[in-house]
Amino acid sequence: MRPFVFVNLAMSADGKLSTIERRQIKISGNDDFSRVDMIKSDADAIMVGIGTVLADNPSLTVKSPDNIAKRKNKGLDQNPLRIVIDSNAKTPPDADILHKGEGPRIIAVSDKAPQEKIEALNEYADIFVGGEEKVDLETLMEALSEYGVKTLMVEGGGTLIWSLFKSGLVDEIYTCVGNCIIGGENAPTPVDGEGFIKEDEFPKLELLSLKKIDDGALMRWKVVKDKKH
C-alpha cells in the first residue's frame, strides 16, 4: 500500500524550474498560488527534496486563512504532514519548514546519516531511516501509508521527481507553465536525474485537463500505468 502521489510544479515556457543559480523565483501568478494552496490544504502530506530546502527554504505551510479554517473545522492540523527527503540529515535545524506553522514533520534520512545530526533534527521532526545511500522511497511510502497518509503532494525538485518517476511512484502531475523564458542548460527542470533512455521506459501520460491560468497554462496529467507504446 502507498499513498496517492501527485506532483505539482511551476516551470517557465522553456521548461525550467529555476535559474542556473537555483534560487527561488516566482514563475506562476496569484491564481496559481491560490490553486496550489488549495490542493496543498486538501493533501494529507507534502514532500520536497533537500535540494529544494537548501535552495528555497520553503515553509510549505497552508497560506490562506479560509483553507486553514477548513482544515481546523475538519479536526486537522493547520498544515499537512511536511516531509523532507534528506539522506545525510543536512536540513538546517533553523530551516523554516521546521519552525513555521504547526503540524507534524518527518525528515527521511538514509542509513549513512550522522547520528548527531539526526538527534538535532529529532527535536523538531520525526525521523524516518531507510535506504543505504539514498532514502528508500518505496519503503517510505509504505510507512506513510501506515501513518495514515492517503494523499501526498510532491513540490519538487527535479531530482526527487526523477526518482519518484523511476520507481513508478507518481499518479498525477500538475504542470503550470509560466509566461517567461529562463534558459541555461544547467538550470533545473521538472525531471532531472539520469533520465530515461529507451522509449518503452518513458512514463506515459494522459492529459486530464488544460486551461489558461494567470498569463500561462495549467495542465493536469495522469500517469498511465503499465502502458507501453
Ligand SMILES: NC(=O)C1=CN([C@@H]2O[C@H](COP(=O)(O)OP(=O)(O)OC[C@H]3O[C@@H](n4cnc5c(N)ncnc54)[C@H](OP(=O)(O)O)[C@@H]3O)[C@@H](O)[C@H]2O)C=CC1
Ligand atoms: N518551480 C517549482 O515548482 C519548483 C522549483 N524548485 C527548484 O528546484 C531546485 C532544487 O531541485 P533539486 O536540486 O533537484 O533538489 P531536490 O529538491 O529534488 O532534492 C534532491 C536531493 O534529495 C536527496 N535525496 C535523498 N534520497 C533521494 C532519492 N531517493 N531520490 C532523489 N533524491 C534523494 C538527494 O540529496 P542527498 O543525497 O544529499 O540526500 C538529492 O540531491 C531549486 O532550484 C528550487 O528552486 C523546487 C521545487 C519546485
Ligand SMILES: Nc1nc(O)c(N)c(N[C@@H]2O[C@H](COP(=O)(O)O)[C@@H](O)[C@H]2O)n1
Ligand atoms: N507553484 C509554484 N510556483 C512558483 O512560481 C514557484 N516558485 C513554486 N515553488 C515551490 O513553492 C515552494 C515555496 O513554498 P513556501 O511558500 O515557502 O511554502 C518552493 O520551495 C517550491 O517548492 N511553486
